[in-house]
Amino acid sequence: MTRKGPGNPGGVPRWVGRGPGNPRGVPRWVGAWRGVGLGRLLGFPVRLDLSWFAGLAVLVLLSRELWAPAVAGPAAVGLSAVFAVAFFGCVLVHELAHALAARAVGVPTAEIRLFIFGGVARITSEPADPGAEVLVAMAGPLASVVLAGLADLASWTLPGPGGDLLALLFLGNLVVAGFNLLPGFPLDGGRVARALVWHLTGRRLLATRVTALLGRALAVTLVLGGAAAALWQQTPRWLPQVVLGLFLWQAAADGERSAARAQLLAGRAERG
Numbered sequence: 001m002t003r004k005g006p007g008n009p010g011g012v013p014r015w016v017g018r019g020p021g022n023p024r025g026v027p028r029w030v031g032a033w034r035g036v037g038l039g040r041l042l043g044f045p046v047r048l049d050l051s052w053f054a055g056l057a058v059l060v061l062l063s064r065e066l067w068a069p070a071v072a073g074p075a076a077v078g079l080s081a082v083f084a085v086a087f088f089g090c091v092l093v094h095e096l097a098h099a100l101a102a103r104a105v106g107v108p109t110a111e112i113r114l115f116i117f118g119g120v121a122r123i124t125s126e127p128a129d130p131g132a133e134v135l136v137a138m139a140g141p142l143a144s145v146v147l148a149g150l151a152d153l154a155s156w157t158l159p160g161p162g163g164d165l166l167a168l169l170f171l172g173n174l175v176v177a178g179f180n181l182l183p184g185f186p187l188d189g190g191r192v193a194r195a196l197v198w199h200l201t202g203r204r205l206l207a208t209r210v211t212a213l214l215g216r217a218l219a220v221t222l223v224l225g226g227a228a229a230a231l232w233q234q235t236p237r238w239l240p241q242v243v244l245g246l247f248l249w250q251a252a253a254d255g256e257r258s259a260a261r262a263q264l265l266a267g268r269a270e271r272g
Contacts, residue, residue: 055116101139130195137191148173184215208259215252
């Protein structure tokens with residue numbers, strides 16, 4: 001899908017880079033394939049990236065031992081599959097909250113896409129001011145905290161494996177909210193930090209560069225920590241953390257480059 005206009009004069013696909021074409025700062029490989037369309041939710045197109053299926057399989061493999069000794073064998077795999085689908089459903093709600101907040105401040109969302117590391121609401125332009133940026137960024141973590149609370153309440157009323165599954169969804173949503181609130185761009189917390197620096201300095205590009213640096217520092221921590229844990233424990237269980245760190249590094253780099261490109265285009269438009 002392409003769209004021409006002041007922010008995208010060449011009709012570049014919306015999932016290439018960041019800024020006018022992809023302000024969420026997602027690495028270029030995410031969305032390189034169209035994936036599987038799931039229709040619309042509250043007016044927003046929803047799509048599964050092909051990498052999502054790998055993420056589903058990894059989550060099932062990592063969680064299948066959590067049900068022992070009450071559940072084992074094929075039943076444990078089936079319960080893990082239900083948990084994985086429910087978890088990604090919660091991620092979808094997280095991204096839907098971003099999209100609804102963006103709509104409220106006048107920023108359209110091209111689509112919501114789920115992929116191997118979660119999801120992204122593909123807004124088509126930047127919020128106009130720091131306050132709008134904070135509103136859009138915080139909507140997702142707040143939704144995840146609400147889902148965590150609901151799952152926790154429900155887990156106390158449902159005995160057995162069903163209650164255990166809800167308890168895991170409680171923890172999973174807290175992890176999603178907590179990780180996204182870390183102050184590294186382009187995570188939600190990084191976008192809040194960017195809004196704060198933007199508000200204090202009046203310079204969005206400088207704010208992007210500062211918080212992208214924090215995002216890279218977080219990425220290095222994830223890569224080194226995951227690699228060290230994998231070597232120390234002699235298990236590949238920590239390798240997804242390494243890949244996540246590499247993903248975050250690329251996302252921060254793409255976000256910074258595209259913010260610079262957006263400012264350059266804006267300057268040309270003012271002169272022209």
